[in-house]
Amino acid sequence: MSKDLLTLKGVHTHIGAYHILHGVDLTVPRGQLTMLLGRNGAGKTTTLRTIMGLWKASQGRIEFNGTDITALATPQIASMNVAYVPENMGIFSDLTVRENMLLAARGAKHAGQMDDTRLKWIFSLFPAVEKFWNHPAGKLSGGQKQMLAVSRAIVEPRELLIVDEPSKGLAPAIINNMIDAFAQLKASGVTILLVEQNINFAKRLGDTVAVMDNGVVVHSGSMKELAEDENLQHSLLGLAI
Numbered sequence: 001m002s003k004d005l006l007t008l009k010g011v012h013t014h015i016g017a018y019h020i021l022h023g024v025d026l027t028v029p030r031g032q033l034t035m036l037l038g039r040n041g042a043g044k045t046t047t048l049r050t051i052m053g054l055w056k057a058s059q060g061r062i063e064f065n066g067t068d069i070t071a072l073a074t075p076q077i078a079s080m081n082v083a084y085v086p087e088n089m090g091i092f093s094d095l096t097v098r099e100n101m102l103l104a105a106r107g108a109k110h111a112g113q114m115d116d117t118r119l120k121w122i123f124s125l126f127p128a129v130e131k132f133w134n135h136p137a138g139k140l141s142g143g144q145k146q147m148l149a150v151s152r153a154i155v156e157p158r159e160l161l162i163v164d165e166p167s168k169g170l171a172p173a174i175i176n177n178m179i180d181a182f183a184q185l186k187a188s189g190v191t192i193l194l195v196e197q198n199i200n201f202a203k204r205l206g207d208t209v210a211v212m213d214n215g216v217v218v219h220s221g222s223m224k225e226l227a228e229d230e231n232l233q234h235s236l237l238g239l240a241i
């Protein structure tokens with residue numbers, strides 16, 4: 001078994017007439033939390049969408065758990081226990097928190113069929129999900145919505161959890177809750193790939209880091225090395241810090 005769960009080799013993505021990814025090389029080591037950093041417009045979201053098959057790679061290879069997934073459709077990729085939380089979170093505002101969770105649990109027709117032990121574990125990670133269980137999701141705060149979105153993604157056991165900017169727009173206290181929850185998720189054995197703009201969030205959680213610029217990965221290594229090198233942070237991330 002390779003130590004890397006996910007590998008991108010020379011991945012190019014075109015969106016319509018635009019050439020967005022120009023040969024992305026990225027590895028996500030098994031059991032670790034990998035941070036994907038970079039300035040606005042660097043290509044981070046496009047990379048996540050390409051992994052999930054929501055954009056098709058025009059060149060290059062994406063391997064998950066030793067399988068070539070480059071040409072697979074999104075549902076096939078998801079069925080390999082890969083969950084993706086997009087930046088807009090994909091929550092149904094008019095439905096309750098419970099109904100949102102239910103829809104995410106494949107096969108469960110009512111809340112009683114959701115795995116009870118798992119649900120309790122999710123409640124311990126994100127108490128707001130339990131507290132607002134019968135409330136419309138649209139009434140939740142930004143942080144609570146983000147917590148619901150991640151809860152939906154982990155309603156079933158996952159091998160890889162991919163989350164686009166979970167700290168975006170959140171107050172520092174909520175960011176701390178989010179950091180604790182991701183740390184516990186990682187401790188449970190799930191491999192995580194997070195897009196981030198917030199370097200402090202990244203420093204506190206990341207094991208591995210990849211920095212993108214102009215559609216390629218321009219730096220990869222340990223998060224610790226980048227966290228300790230302010231010059232490197234500045235040259236790679238500039239005003240994003």
Ligand SMILES: Nc1ncnc2c1ncn2[C@@H]1O[C@H](COP(=O)(O)OP(=O)(O)OP(=O)(O)O)[C@@H](O)[C@H]1O
Nearest residue numbers: 015018020038039040041042043044045046047197
């Ligand atoms: N649907 C689209 N059509 C055309 N261009 C797009 C589309 N989506 C993204 N792009 C362009 O692709 C480039 C990369 O965008 P992407 O969203 O991947 O960057 P990002 O690193 O996630 O940035 P941000 O942090 O701002 O979300 C940008 O120049 C963006 O304008």
